[in-house]
Amino acid sequence: MPHDWEASKLRLLGTFIGSPNIDRVPFFPLACEEMICRISGKTFRELISSPKTYGNAAIQTYEFLKADTIAIPTAYAGPAEALAFAETNNKEDVIKWFDYKVFMAEQGAICKTEEDIEKLEIPDHSKISLWDTCYSAIDFLREKIKFQPSCALGIWSVVQQLRGPQVYRDMRKNPELLLQLCEKVYQSQRDLFNFYNERIGPSGNIFFTGYAFNKHMMSFEDAMKFEGQFIKRLQNETRVPIVLHNCGTPPYFDEICNNLEISAINGSHPLDIEYWVKFKENHPNTTIIGANIDVSRELLNGTPLEVEEKVKENIRHLAQGGRYAVGPICCLPWGVSLNNILTIPKAIKKWGTYPLQTQLLY
Amino acid sequence: MKDNEILEKLKISIVKGKSEEALDFMHQAINANIDPKQILNEAIIRGAEDVGLKYEEGEFFLADLLLAADAMIDCMDIIKPKLIEGKHKSLGKILIGTPEGDIHDIGKTLVIALLKGQGFDVIDLGVDVPPETFVEVAMNENPDIIGISGLLTMTISKMIETVTMLKRKGIKAKIVVGGGILSEKSCKHIGADAWAKDGWEGVKLIKDLMEVN
Numbered sequence: 134m135p136h137d138w139e140a141s142k143l144r145l146l147g148t149f150i151g152s153p154n155i156d157r158v159p160f161f162p163l164a165c166e167e168m169i170c171r172i173s174g175k176t177f178r179e180l181i182s183s184p185k186t187y188g189n190a191a192i193q194t195y196e197f198l199k200a201d202t203i204a205i206p207t208a209y210a211g212p213a214e215a216l217a218f219a220e221t222n223n224k225e226d227v228i229k230w231f232d233y234k235v236f237m238a239e240q241g242a243i244c245k246t247e248e249d250i251e252k253l254e255i256p257d258h259s260k261i262s263l264w265d266t267c268y269s270a271i272d273f274l275r276e277k278i279k280f281q282p283s284c285a286l287g288i289w290s291v292v293q294q295l296r297g298p299q300v301y302r303d304m305r306k307n308p309e310l311l312l313q314l315c316e317k318v319y320q321s322q323r324d325l326f327n328f329y330n331e332r333i334g335p336s337g338n339i340f341f342t343g344y345a346f347n348k349h350m351m352s353f354e355d356a357m358k359f360e361g362q363f364i365k366r367l368q369n370e371t372r373v374p375i376v377l378h379n380c381g382t383p384p385y386f387d388e389i390c391n392n393l394e395i396s397a398i399n400g401s402h403p404l405d406i407e408y409w410v411k412f413k414e415n416h417p418n419t420t421i422i423g424a425n426i427d428v429s430r431e432l433l434n435g436t437p438l439e440v441e442e443k444v445k446e447n448i449r450h451l452a453q454g455g456r457y458a459v460g461p462i463c464c465l466p467w468g469v470s471l472n473n474i475l476t477i478p479k480a481i482k483k484w485g486t487y488p489l490q491t492q493l494l495y
Numbered sequence: 496m497k498d499n500e501i502l503e504k505l506k507i508s509i510v511k512g513k514s515e516e517a518l519d520f521m522h523q524a525i526n527a528n529i530d531p532k533q534i535l536n537e538a539i540i541r542g543a544e545d546v547g548l549k550y551e552e553g554e555f556f557l558a559d560l561l562l563a564a565d566a567m568i569d570c571m572d573i574i575k576p577k578l579i580e581g582k583h584k585s586l587g588k589i590l591i592g593t594p595e596g597d598i599h600d601i602g603k604t605l606v607i608a609l610l611k612g613q614g615f616d617v618i619d620l621g622v623d624v625p626p627e628t629f630v631e632v633a634m635n636e637n638p639d640i641i642g643i644s645g646l647l648t649m650t651i652s653k654m655i656e657t658v659t660m661l662k663r664k665g666i667k668a669k670i671v672v673g674g675g676i677l678s679e680k681s682c683k684h685i686g687a688d689a690w691a692k693d694g695w696e697g698v699k700l701i702k703d704l705m706e707v708n
Contacts, residue, residue, distance in 0.1 A: 165649070229598065229623060234649060237597075240622070298561065298604040298605075301557045301558040301561045302562060306562075349556075349693050351557060352556055382675040428648050428676075429648055429676045429677060429678055430678050430680060433648075433681060433684065434681055435680075464648055464649065466651060468649075468651060
């Protein structure tokens with residue numbers, strides 16, 4: 134049976150607005166470049182050789198995974214933003230390319246010195262060929278399957294790439310310099326957002342990688358200072374709902390949602406399901422994507438039965454009343470058993486069809 | 496100032512991550528002829544322990560750990576020649592790197608700084624290190640422990656390859672893998688001897704494995 138993207142779209146939209154009329158819990162995996170290379174049999178350079186090639190490979194991958202979402206994974210505030218800064222500031226040599234996964238920038242090489250930060254030029258994304266290809270690929274998806282992946286932005290993920298571990302010294306020794314870098318990255322995100330709107334049209338939400346919101350890394354106050362305040366500004370300036378992604382351990386999800394207006398969160402930690410139950414009670418209007426399904430646990434090392442149990446546990450505790458999507462994070466890496474991944478949509482169909490058969494779930 | 500007061504002030508400066516202040520007390524300690532081994536154990540290592548405790552209790556964060564580690568390294572640079580003169584042995588030799596395909600090094604930077612700051616010899620292989628390099632350097636350097644640190648989920652397959660190759664070549668060093676992506680199960684899957692979820696845990700684990708307390 135062909136993949137019904139229209140049904141997936143309605144399912145996701147219904148989940149986000151808390152509609153009682155959705156047929157089942159959606160499946161929201163993050164298949165990164167590595168998984169797209171694996172499923173499509175193409176190298177990463179082939180993927181980015183044309184928007185159509187990348188778009189078709191993404192469709193092939195996400196349809197194979199029986200997903201209710203789709204992405205052009207390179208188009209986020211990760212390595213592609215580092216590349217945009219590298220190209221704009223004549224530092225392309227810090228980019229390392231791989232055959233079957235996304236390239237990466239040498240951490241901290243673009244903003245090694247204070248002068249590098251002061252002189253750092255903000256990219257014009259319409260002139261960066263990779264971004265042009267990625268956004269054209271998103272436009273291709275919008276045309277071909279009538280499904281438009283969101284605009285994906287972030288601050289700290291980019292700041293860390295540009296400045297490396299030095300950011301943590303700056304945080305205490307020179308916070309003003311660090312804020313200067315955050316501001317430049319913010320301006321770059323605004324440029325990206327504008328470019329997305331011009332090339333594809335308005336984004337239904339912003340998928341925001343909020344990597345500062347990690348309890349191991351910094352206090353919540355610092356996370357707000359170096360990332361949260363920029364999310365607030367972005368919300369005020371764009372009025373687009375935010376889906377906040379953080380695959381760190383453990384994130385400040387509860388605290389963020391007490392301070393910012395977040396329409397959905399996407400994470401896989403903490404692993405204690407009770408945390409998520411409480412979160413849903415405290416933030417009933419925030420959609421949870423993920424909860425405690427983590428790729429490096431059941432999916433990588435478990436059996437299909439264990440994966441099914443994990444999906445069942447999440448649906449049982451979180452899917453009642455909607456606003457829940459099953460999604461393992463972080464990115465699905467090369468080595469994960471496809472059988473385990475494909476168990477997720479099967480388990481969703483079995484346990485996550487509305488109205489939930491609560492007696493079977495227990 | 497009495498010896499124990501100097502050591503206490505040195506320790507506090509380290510905990511606060513104030514390198515310059517720590518160096519002042521370090522010089523005072525040396526001028527007062529305090530045994531370098533005593534400086535290491537009672538000021539530097541205790542400082543590291545206090546910092547770790549504050550991190551575990553949520554009072555300190557990565558930035559504080561890193562600054563304290565920087566202060567420890569600055570102090571160690573002064574004291575190390577004197578420890579060698581006094582035939583004080585290194586606490587152990589650690590080989591550490593981020594596996595091929597991953598370039599993230601915040602956790603690794605922290606582990607290296609904290610280990611060096613407490614008297615370990617550390618060989619940093621850098622990032623994006625192929626399995627063959629881990630093997631080659633391990634054969635030449637004969638480390639006590641090999642640390643493989645990564646951030647990305649996709650790094651796990653390279654960790655497996657690296658550990659398999661190290662074991663196949665008969666490397667006897669214990670292998671510790673580190674990163675928030677890991678778990679007890681993935682550690683077994685990789686074939687490593689132990690795992691740590693973050694830099695501070697990694698340091699504690701290495702000290703436990705080396706029986707340094």
